[in-house]
Amino acid sequence: MSPPYSERWEKTIVPPLPWLQNNRGSAPNTRNHQGKTDIIHFNRTSWHRWLATLPGLLFVSVVHSTEIADEDEFLADIPMVMSATRLPQSVLHSPVSTTILDREMIQSSGFTSIPDLFRLIPGFQVAQATGGHYVVTYHGQEITFPTNLEVLVDGRSVYGNILASVNWNAIGIELEEIEKIEVIRGPNAPVFGANALVATINISTRQxxxxxxxxxxxxxxxxxxxxxxxxxxxxxxxxxxxxxxxxxxxxxxxxxxxxxxxxxxxxxxxxxxxxxxxxxxxxxxxxxxxx
The missing domain is CATH 2.20.130 (S-adenosyl-L-methionine-dependent methyltransferases)
Structure with a gap:
């Protein structure tokens, strides 16, 4: 006869687990440990405790699946860049230091001129030599017409040949027309030539x-x-x-x-x-x- 208030299951013996113990703290009764089918008695109290853990297990499974979905959504938002190697690639795989100013950041900045945007880029300095002439430099080039800073609009260079610099008033676009700005913080001469000896700025307009x-x-x-x-x-x-x-x-x-x-x-x-x-x-x- 089985003990009162108990139930019987047949299964292969495994090492006793804490949640399989009876109400007196001892492991359930077994007959042998040679892989044969034995009868294990589960106390009703222990069985109720095991059932009580099911909601927690289900909750852990739901949370785990939610975390995976959130991670996929996060990875899908990683921006792509073209200015580093002229090939589309994730900014995480860029071989050079790259900063991206997207359209949302440009609109939230409150700036009214394009040169002012580069105040947000690490290492850049922006000044006004006069009210209409902006000076944009990288790592402290203290000259009125900084050189070796390549600026492109939709992949086309706007670097001035006469002064070997950039006239920011002559690039012909406004803030409202910009989709994003890619800034390569460092030399990139193998890709864009000697003009990109200091840094490269690539401005992409909206289609x-x-x-x-x-x-x-x-x-x-x-x-x-x-x-x-x-x-x-x-x-x-x-x-x-x-x-x-x-x-x-x-x-x-x-x-x-x-x-x-x-x-x-x-x-x-x-x-x-x-x-x-x-x-x-x-x-x-x-x-x-x-x-």
Missing amino acids: PYEETGTWIHATTGSLDTRNLLLRHANTLGKLDYRISLGYRHDTGIDQKPFTQFNGKTFEPGPDFDSTTLGRFSLRANYQATPR
Whole structure:
């Protein structure tokens, strides 16, 4: 006869586990340990305890599957870069130090000019030599026209040949037209030549088919800042085009007070250098094969 309030199962003997112990703390009764089928008695109290652990096991399984799904979603958001080797690759596999400014970060920055964005990049310094001339350098090039800094717009170099530098007022795009900026922080001459001896900046604009329609952006602020951008984009069959017309104006840097030397006026500060810029750009893409 079996003990009262107990049940019987037949199974192959395994080493006793803590949750298989009876209510007096001893292991269940077994007959041999040679792999034969024996009868093990499970006390009803122990069986109830074993059942009580099932919800916890199910909870652990659910949490584990959720963590895997979250990890997959996280890995799917890793950005791709082209500027490091001219081949699309994950930023994690980039052989050089790379920083990416995406569209969301650009809009959240609050900046109104493209050079100001590089204040967010480690190692970059941004200054205004005058109200309309920006100086963007990497690792402390203290010159008005920094050299060996390659700047590209959609893969096309805007490096000036006369001054061997970049005129940021002549690149022909506005903040609202930028999709992302890839910055290679370090030499990349094997890919882009001698101009990329210090660093490389690749600005990617939005594709015309991604923003079809007509847009007007207006900005006003201190220092008599008035910015206006009119943009129209459309798709005609395999031809995508975008036309932009921009206007920017501000009073620039205010004149500093005169400095006194021996009671006489000595070297006044910089003159008023207001900035007025007009821009017009046209971009067209032709897709030879269906998208």
